[in-house]
Amino acid sequence: MKFNTKTRYGLRTMLELTLNAERDEGTLQKEIAENQDVSVKYLDHIIADLKTAGLIVNVGGKKSGYRLNKPAEDITIYDIYVAFENELVIIDCLHLNGEFPRKQICVLKEYWCELNQSIKSSMKSKNLKELAQKHRNVNKYK
Amino acid sequence: MKFNTKTRYGLRTMLELTLNAERDEGTLQKEIAENQDVSVKYLDHIIADLKTAGLIVNVGGKKSGYRLNKPAEDITIYDIYVAFENELVIIDCLHLNGEFPRKQICVLKEYWCELNQSIKSSMKSKNLKELAQKHRNVNKYK
DNA sequence: CTTTTATCCTACTAAATTGGTAGGATAAGT
DNA sequence: ACTTATCCTACCAATTTAGTAGGATAAAAG
Numbered sequence: 001m002k003f004n005t006k007t008r009y010g011l012r013t014m015l016e017l018t019l020n021a022e023r024d025e026g027t028l029q030k031e032i033a034e035n036q037d038v039s040v041k042y043l044d045h046i047i048a049d050l051k052t053a054g055l056i057v058n059v060g061g062k063k064s065g066y067r068l069n070k071p072a073e074d075i076t077i078y079d080i081y082v083a084f085e086n087e088l089v090i091i092d093c094l095h096l097n098g099e100f101p102r103k104q105i106c107v108l109k110e111y112w113c114e115l116n117q118s119i120k121s122s123m124k125s126k127n128l129k130e131l132a133q134k135h136r137n138v139n140k141y142k
Numbered sequence: 143m144k145f146n147t148k149t150r151y152g153l154r155t156m157l158e159l160t161l162n163a164e165r166d167e168g169t170l171q172k173e174i175a176e177n178q179d180v181s182v183k184y185l186d187h188i189i190a191d192l193k194t195a196g197l198i199v200n201v202g203g204k205k206s207g208y209r210l211n212k213p214a215e216d217i218t219i220y221d222i223y224v225a226f227e228n229e230l231v232i233i234d235c236l237h238l239n240g241e242f243p244r245k246q247i248c249v250l251k252e253y254w255c256e257l258n259q260s261i262k263s264s265m266k267s268k269n270l271k272e273l274a275q276k277h278r279n280v281n282k283y284k
Numbered sequence: 285c286t287t288t289t290a291t292c293c294t295a296c297t298a299a300a301t302t303g304g305t306a307g308g309a310t311a312a313g314t
Numbered sequence: 315a316c317t318t319a320t321c322c323t324a325c326c327a328a329t330t331t332a333g334t335a336g337g338a339t340a341a342a343a344g
Contacts, residue, residue, distance in 0.1 A: 001144070001145055001146075001223075001230060002143070002232055003143055003232050003254075004143075004301090004303080005302080005303065005304090008233055008250075008254075012250060015250065028319075029319070029320070030318095030319075039304080040319090041305060042303075042304060042305080044320080044321075045303095047320085048320095048322080058319095060311090060313095062313090064312090064319090077253070081143075089144070090143065091144060106277070106281075107273055107277040108150075108153060108154060108157065108273070110276075111268065112145075115264055118260075119257075119260075119261055122260050122261075123257070131249055131250070134249050134252075135248070138248055138249060139248075146330090146331065147333090148332080170290075171290070172290075181333080181334080182290090183334060183335075184333055184334080186293085189291090189292095190291095190292075190293080193292095202340090203341095206290090
């Protein structure tokens with residue numbers, strides 16, 4: 001029961017882009033790799049996933065680099081999670097409908113469903129803007 | 143981000159023992175295996191873990207079999223989870239204190255911590271007695 | 285007291301997943 | 315023309331998962 005490193009690095013990447021959002025240039029892959037202490041090569045995959053999910057874009061030309069593809073307050077932790085995994089499904093059989101072969105399955109399946117929903121909504125309730133604000137606040141006097 | 147099958151089978155096993163708690167005999171491994179559609183051999187591991195965790199006991203003698211080792215309302219989903227895994231730690235570095243090498247780590251770590259706590263307390267807030275009652279209620283008129 | 289049956293315990297394993305690295309093609313800026 | 319950044323596909327070692335297998339032990343039944 002763990003989140004994978006892609007999601008974690010992906011979240012860091014997204015937060016970095018959010019913090020850089022106001023500045024003139026976009027953010028280069030190399031820059032992110034250095035700040036987040038991950039190889040450029042591995043970041044390749046992470047950025048590819050974030051792009052595919054439509055969360056970031058690479059604006060070319062002068063002052064090129066990656067930028068968020070929508071306002072930071074419209075990107076939740078769950079959006080970032082889903083960029084790397086499928087929708088959150090904490091036990092495999094959760095999507096199955098219809099027959100319940102085992103006598104206890106109903107009530108337990110219901111429980112897993114509730115937990116699944118609860119985790120999902122926790123992740124949906126936090127967006128990048130909040131995180132960035134909090135970060136700025138924490139680092140204000142340093 | 144999934145719960146493993148041991149935890150799922152373990153929970154089913156525990157619920158079955160709860161539902162059988164009032165009857166005279168304990169519950170045999172074989173019986174559980176049949177009801178839960180899992181091999182006796184695999185159940186071996188599951189039961190071993192539950193025993194090690196102190197959640198069940200095997201009472202010998204006449205009317206032998208497994209029983210809960212404490213009242214059903216004192217056993218939570220989280221207790222069962224912990225019988226199969228360690229304490230819930232959704233990202234590896236969560237326990238680290240002290241240095242934060244990356245500039246964003248503070249606020250993100252804080253977020254992961256909160257999520258971790260929230261999942262934990264969801265799991266702690268549901269106990270076997272509630273599940274069993276709900277189950278009985280659902281199956282009342284069948 | 286022998287046989288059967290249930291539990292206990294250790295070892296093994298095939299398949300899937302994770303966390304990357306490697307190589308090169310492509311494109312674009314200088 | 316050269317360099318640098320991105321894009322894209324393939325590969326891989328280590329770990330985890332979801333079991334099976336074999337046999338020792340204990341205890342109940344006949």
